Amino acid sequence: MTTETPVVGDTPGDVRFRSLGVARLALPLPFVEAGNTVSVYAIENPDGSLTLFDTGLATEPSRQALERGLAELGRKVEDVRRIIVSHGHIDHYGAARFIRDRSGAQVLVHPADADKVSGHGARETLLEYAGYLARLGVPGEAIARIRDTHRSHRHLAEPLDEIEPLVPGQGFRFRHFTATILPMPGHTPGLVCLHVPEHRFVLTADHLLAHISPNPLLELGPGGEAGKFQALVTYLESARRLGELDLEWILPGHGAPFTGHRAVLESLRVFYEKRQAKMLRALASRPLTPYELVALVFRQGANLDLFLMLSEIVGNLEALEARGAVARIVGEVPYRYGVVTP
Numbered sequence: 001m002t003t004e005t006p007v008v009g010d011t012p013g014d015v016r017f018r019s020l021g022v023a024r025l026a027l028p029l030p031f032v033e034a035g036n037t038v039s040v041y042a043i044e045n046p047d048g049s050l051t052l053f054d055t056g057l058a059t060e061p062s063r064q065a066l067e068r069g070l071a072e073l074g075r076k077v078e079d080v081r082r083i084i085v086s087h088g089h090i091d092h093y094g095a096a097r098f099i100r101d102r103s104g105a106q107v108l109v110h111p112a113d114a115d116k117v118s119g120h121g122a123r124e125t126l127l128e129y130a131g132y133l134a135r136l137g138v139p140g141e142a143i144a145r146i147r148d149t150h151r152s153h154r155h156l157a158e159p160l161d162e163i164e165p166l167v168p169g170q171g172f173r174f175r176h177f178t179a180t181i182l183p184m185p186g187h188t189p190g191l192v193c194l195h196v197p198e199h200r201f202v203l204t205a206d207h208l209l210a211h212i213s214p215n216p217l218l219e220l221g222p223g224g225e226a227g228k229f230q231a232l233v234t235y236l237e238s239a240r241r242l243g244e245l246d247l248e249w250i251l252p253g254h255g256a257p258f259t260g261h262r263a264v265l266e267s268l269r270v271f272y273e274k275r276q277a278k279m280l281r282a283l284a285s286r287p288l289t290p291y292e293l294v295a296l297v298f299r300q301g302a303n304l305d306l307f308l309m310l311s312e313i314v315g316n317l318e319a320l321e322a323r324g325a326v327a328r329i330v331g332e333v334p335y336r337y338g339v340v341t342p
């Protein structure tokens with residue numbers, strides 16, 4: 001007898017959704033930031049097969065947990081007919097290829113995140129990022145560390161080419177309800193949520209989590225820095241749209257289902273407002289590079305990933321720039337930002 005913890009979620013929210021043919025599988029992650037598990041959802045199709053919303057990593061522990069979770073439901077990987085990838089982060093699509101190879105499932109991804117899942121252009125992208133991070137004032141050895149971390153994460157996911165585009169507003173008929181794809185760019189440019197209006201719930205992936213800020217990540221555009229994605233500015237607009245929906249439950253990409261989405265969105269708004277106020281105080285004394293701001297804004301010794309901290313600083317700088325509170329000093333490299341005095 002093994003005493004392994006069950007993979008299928010069993011909180012009151014989980015139990016409620018089981019009766020609608022939606023089961024949450026908590027699959028293991030080696031990242032503390034994300035709370036150690038990713039929530040993957042198995043949804044019953046009208047013909048008795050399954051749709052998976054996200055997949056977990058391609059690691060052995062995660063694949064085993066997926067198989068164990070499906071077995072707890074009386075299912076197997078071969079029952080999966082369709083995989084909807086919420087966004088192109090490894091913990092959400094990593095095992096898509098493994099599942100597709102076993103079951104022949106169709107894999108759907110929003111076009112804006114397709115390159116992350118297929119791995120196309122990964123080398124060029126790394127070089128572009130190194131140049132951009134240097135312009136943010138990040139020292140060479142820290143850039144090398146970011147690159148190493150990125151490389152060390154690669155084996156956690158298997159890229160795959162056979163993907164089909166998700167279309168905004170696309171509808172899917174499941175056994176107990178119909179759901180609609182809602183693009184919610186911000187955390188990544190191609191993040192999608194799955195909305196079920198008739199039962200007032202949304203599968204949000206990393207767009208909204210109960211206890212973790214969604215960290216809209218630094219993302220260069222197809223043309224490098226020139227086409228850079230304004231992650232936080234875009235996120236806040238998507239968050240506003242989520243707040244307008246009449247919802248009871250959120251089924252998040254990490255953790256258990258929760259209610260009260262507007263209260264969580266409001267605490268996020270306050271969180272970013274405080275962060276921006278702190279940055280403005282730091283910039284009041286003299287113009288600073290984004291890298292210098294990291295040290296001033298985050299607690300010393302905070303055991304956080306530098307790329308995540310930089311993402312947050314740059315995102316907030318862009319939000320402050322958008323409302324005319326700060327500006328980049330023209331012609332200076334590395335970039336420095338100063339407070340705009342009216």
Ligand SMILES: [Zn+2]
Pocket residue numbers: 087089187206
């Ligand atoms: Zn993510």
Ligand SMILES: [Zn+2]
Pocket residue numbers: 034038089091092206253254
């Ligand atoms: Zn995630």
